Amino acid sequence: MSASTMAGSPNRAETRAIKRSPYPGWFFTPAAIIYSVLFLVPTFASLYFSLTRWTLFDSEFIGLENFAQFLREPFLIKGLINTVIYAAVTSGLKVVVGLLLAVMLTSQIVGRGYLRSVIFFPVLVSTVGVGITFTVLMHPTQGMINETLALFGIAGPGWLTDPNLALYSVALVDVWKGVGLATVIYIAGLVAIPQDYYEAARIDGATPWQNFWYVTLPLCRPATSTVITLSFIGGLRTFDLIWAMTKGGPGFASDTIASVIYKQYQAGFYGLSTAGNVVLFILIALLVVPLTMFLNRKQGHE
């Protein structure tokens, strides 16, 4: 933002003094131009275009009709609810599993290096690749998961074909892929807890469970809030994994807002698709802002 160098445009001497600043405001310019043109302008434009019927060449103002449609069509509402469920399930599981894995990995356990690598590696692998692999593994009759379950005499469910289960199956794969990141964030948080606390707890004769519940858990709250915020936003915005695994199906059973946005875009309903974007934006603002405020407030009381 070069504006800071021009601000006010006072007399010459002062302008030159500002220009000579060793930390010039024009250092912001390249980043500011790219970010404003390609991110801010479309974001503000979306507020207008979500109120139109739009063909990219011309747009007709129709007021809140797109949003009304979003709340009228059952499959669009379904997408809205699914998005929240997906975000809640994935972030909840990542917190629980991530914390347990981190506690395990910071204890005196053999093979820590191996465990850490193995758990973290999926974070770096292509989401679509993971999605396709698990689609094959989760096939109801020929998939490896159900074939293995059959060996134990368990009839595995139709992971991705059962409308009541599909969304949760995709969420499970999301956790599989993302829990490594939650784990390393928790490890960083756990390592930062001073040993004195555990020492004091030991003198007081705390059991390992009390150690965990009254020392570890409260003191790694910053890590918890990071993991929740991060995976909750990620979950609300998720698209690639759903698209690779179910394409929102069966029917609309696992549609999320992001997949609805893509489907409406493909179908040429640009106004409706953009309204979907605005809905997603509002949803994130409505859920994440109070969530982070809540998490940080709790932290302040410690």
Added chain:
Amino acid sequence: MKKRTSILGGAAAIAATFVVFVIPFIFIILMAFKDRQQSALRDFSLPTGFHFWENVVEVVKTRNWMMITAFINSSIITVVSVTLLVIFAAMVGYVLARRKTRWNGLIEFLVLAGLMVPPAVVPTIWLLQGLQLFGTLHGMILIEVAYNLPFSIILYRAFVATIPRDLDEAAIIDGARPLDVFFRIVLPLLWPVTVTNIVVQSVGIFNDFTNPLYYLPGNANATVQLTLYNFQSQFSTAYNLLFTNILLITIPPLLVFMFFNRQIVAGMTAGAVKG
């Protein structure tokens, strides 16, 4: 006694993580070694013959060597956008950490907004079309830069704050110009966080599926993640080729993981606000 339980626990953990995290990758590798008939069974079995090389050749040659085009496109996008990201984000992070002005609040707000707000897809396409950038590598590169700037800025700003001001102030007193100070003194000192930035952002951009899907349509512009998506329908029965493809595009992140494991973990936990 304590030691024994930790060994037992370790063995159990190793076995459990092996089943959950390693077997899917072994499955990918086994599938990539099978011939078409055997892979159609989609079971966890040893390949009856060694067909890996044939599969690779077939995947690479499919659709007029699309895989090669895709690897070139993805490499160009990744290298150029990460270079721009590093320079521009370092400039912002440097000034943001060093100079307190009334713009700082606004810039910090915009950075956080960039991490949270989902990009407005269709308006972006409309804008790119207006700028003649839709469906071009240039456009894709600028999009990746715009979307990933906030994360890089956060990493840089935090790191600049740990570098003593004396270093750049000494150079300024000696009469060095701001650009010289930045490129010759500050940027080299930022090297550790630059490595983190390069590694984390390259993996992210290389693995990006959604943005090329929207902003870079057409076979000539395919990126590696999209080849997978195209292959999926084309080889709906040729699982050996599909999994060979998955294996091929997993190699670059695997190499990065092997060489830069520490930087990745450091970067992802330090700037752990990425959305």
